[in-house]
Amino acid sequence: MRKQCKGILITLICLTALLVFAPLLEQNLKLFTFKKLVGYKKPAPKPVLSYDAFVSGKFQQRSENYLKEHFGFREPLIRMYNQCTYDWFKTTSNNEIHIGRDGWLYHTESALQYYGNMESWFDMTNSQVRENLISKARDLSKVNAILQQYGVHLLTFTLPTKSYIYPEHLRWQPIGDTTFNATPFFEQQLDSHGVPHINMVPWFKQVQDTTRFDLFYSKGSHWAAGALLAVDTMLKYMEQLGDCSLARIQLGSPYSIEEIPNNDKDLENLLNLAAPLKHEPIFEYPVRLLTNEQTVYPTVWFVGTSFYWYMTRRVNFDALFRDRDFLFYYAMFYTDSEQKSFPADRLDYLRELLLHDYVVFFRDGPQLYNDGMLFPGKALISLCISDERLKEKASAVADSLYCAWKATTHQDSVRCNNQAHILLQHHPELFEELRGESIPSCRNPRIGQILVEKEIRADRNWSFLLKAMAENDSLKVRELYKMESYNVMNHQPLLCDKAYFTTYDYFDFLVDEASVEIQRSLSAPATEAEIFQQVMDTLQTKIQQHAYDDDTLMIMACTMDATVVQLSTKGNLSEIEKKASNWHISIDKAFRKDALWCCQHNKNKMRNLNEATLVKALDSYQIERRLRQNKASMESIMQKHREMNLPLRIIINRDIEWIRQNRKQ
């Protein structure tokens, strides 16, 4: 019995040792793969052992931080713990998330803001906080007045966050009424300063009371169907501001989605639980865009938060706006259609403000107090203050900061300079010329050049030539616009005079023209031959219009020609029509997209061929087309195919080669 007990004890000791060693083994051997934890956390740097680092304790601290992120079984252990605390106490380790009632999740910050119970720096009883908000509203009103002088409309709105629309699912009770929310206070200030703004909260509340579908998804921080409501409201207000007719959205019958997209349950993902939460289906609406002959497609610059992505996901902004750019959290700037992005520190605010028809600035409640409110100061400074004056002022402020800080902490001048810029953006009133209630009379001297650039952008041909040049020389079109406007201002030779077509742009151009014809043929009954003829005529005209002395260009043009022909078959055209309807874009655009893809595809295929091969390819292609168009030739080919029992392709190739050889002789 004792022996048996000893055996069990040894087994238990071995098992204990194995289990205690398991994380160490897993860390080094990586035997299992686990679902990664969701969320951003600044990764701890790998510790480097040195005498100084060890003695000062930094190595130990860094090791602990690093190991915390890299030990074996980290992910399942954290998920398991979170799952337990979620199930038992409805809490998890993530303080960023407030777990509400009925399975609803909120951002803690927005919940706190709703109850007016933020940290002391959010305290609305503090007169300094209130004064700060008043000055932001004043800055926005100045920005609005100046932008109006240049035909740009400013629109601002506070995002109706989930806590405001669905407070009934919040876990907490209000703390008291000693503090109050910044959002209504700021809205009041915008009203009194005449800043165009939309208060979406009452509208959302009203809709929420009448609709059976949630405007926000219970497990996410962003809006669901609420995005459509926001876009609709925004468009109506933009129409009113610009006194124009914009495309409108029309909603179809809602349909439910069982598989919730990951982005929509961002808060749930952040909880990092072991098992997924129970989900109710999410409802989406099909969206149709309504346009008419008077519809205009403005350019818009959005400045705001991730809520933007949730609008663009549901409504095709490409079809609503001619050009739209987005500044995300003052960190990344996304140019048209989010195709390109660059860090916001390289962004020229003045250009963006003036080059667009509308500037839409939005933020959520908690952002009223932090960097979410950098925009008014930045915009005002960029509109009114010259670059030299800004530099000079920043330098003076940096000097005073340096003197003030030098006594207490170790500061370097670079940091002081950065701080000075941030300080000026938060407090544009540090510039004497920007103080007071009246609209500043000073202007940034670069405004003239930017307005010229706006003119260039509006001129379709000029713009097209510059785009072509940018494409051909692999330059940034934004830079070319800038250079061209500089050339105009300084009476220098213009870039557009030197611009020439690239094959790619030429094709763009051809397709543009051809698609009009195709559209016409779609509206009236036409045979395939008629469509083909129309396209060919257009292409022929366009090719003749431009004298080509470069064989390669000719080959490329012909390849594109072939692409257009390929696409212009009735089957393809109906496919394109279908795509256009699904994507809510015009047939013209859908055709263009497909054609561009084909062109690019062909171009890539041809890239590695030498010129002679290309000539041969073109020649072969043209022969084949003629062969296929000739009924007798095709019958002969088919006969050979049957008799020789060879693939059709080989027979055709043989015939093509035979024709080429004979023609040469």
Next chain:
Amino acid sequence: MVFSSNIFLLYFMPVFFLVYFILPRKARNYFLLLASLVFYAYGAPEFIIHLIVSVIANFYLVRWMNKVEKPGLKKLLCGISIAISIGLLFYFKYGNFTMNNFNAVLGWMGAAPLKWTKILLPIGISFFSFQSVTYTLDTYRKVNEPMKRLSDYMLYIVMFPQLIAGPIVRYCDIADQIRNRESLYTDRLQGFYRFVIGLCKKVLIADVIGFQVDQVLGPSNYDVLTSAQLADIANKIATIDSTTAWIAIFAFTFQIYFDFAGYSDMAIGLGRMMGFKFPENFDNPYVSTTISEFWRRWHQTFSVFIKNYLYFPLGGSRVKTEARKYFNLWFCFLISGLWHGAAWNFVVYGALQGIFICADKLFLKKFNERLGKIPSVFFTFLIIVLTRCFFRIERIDLSWMFIKRLFAFDFTPFHFSYNPHLYVTMLVAAFFSFFTLTKLGLKVQEKVYFTEYNKRQHIIAFVVSIAAFVFCLGALNASGFSPFIYFRF
């Protein structure tokens, strides 16, 4: 390095025990010594030399003291040895405090303050200094022979399980175990179970409660705060509602117990895995019916140290006058208060404890007896809770302000309006603090802690311990993982 850290739990501990048990018995002490030095050096690298030098000096001084016959010289050497230990403790722990107060006095007198460079406190100095003192005095009193090998003495002082936070192991209690001990299989397993119990107390109870307490009362160490942060805490305390204040101070009372008792359990468990039998440090202190009983149950090894090496030398209760007897008692508690930290709030805390001990002897004990067991436990617990205000809040004016807020009866909606994790944890803490009031509770505790397990009990304890260990690892690492979904610019 602390026990409830990844580096200890996932690297140091597994590797240490693997090597320790692989090594032959003779080499184990050397390896334990080496690991202990690494353990200390990892946490306080700048003080490892101080530690080693003071240990070596003390070892040879005590050997010399033991050899000399002349009582005068013997006494002198004993005094030097104690002076080294206590002197280092005083210098590192109370140097800043003394100089700050001295300079304050100079300031009142209009004199210029003396220049003083702030000293960092070596971790664990309060514990290993006291162990050195017990070694010197036990040898002086001929309770035990001095150790023959320096490595053995060094091991006694720096052994990692009890180096940082005790228990304060008297030399006489462990002298034999250093060279002759046996680690049975059951000890290894039960040591591990005890370690996990301690880890749970620390990670699942004390840390959870502590996080919430810090939200209300700010960090426990005000030295690291800026004046603005301190002003913010003062403002918070001045406006705190009574409900929050009561919950916070009750929470802290549980936090400190489960934190300290958890650490002691881990130390005892680690020791037992190697075959050491460290003395118990806590015996359900919150079920005490009097303050005197509380101090017999709370941090027992420290109380024993104070009794043997301070109270008795002062004369104890065998003194001529009653006043002297009460003074001795009060003074011992004053010193014990100061031992907890070099700040006036700890002095007040110690003085208050001394006053309550004296009151106990005079009338409080009789009053409690009349109350009956449960009311007296509650009453004693309330005194402990109230005096804890001075322990937790480092500034006396703020402590007093906090006490006033406790009795302001301002029951407006409070800070912890909805926090089930805190409430449940506090309930669990309260349950484990008081469950030995029942016979069944005592029996269960006796079984879990002190009896040898049979096969079935081992299997159950193994499964529970492993599950708890894994859960603690999750808690330990999840608490630091609060990611953002977006960058906050």
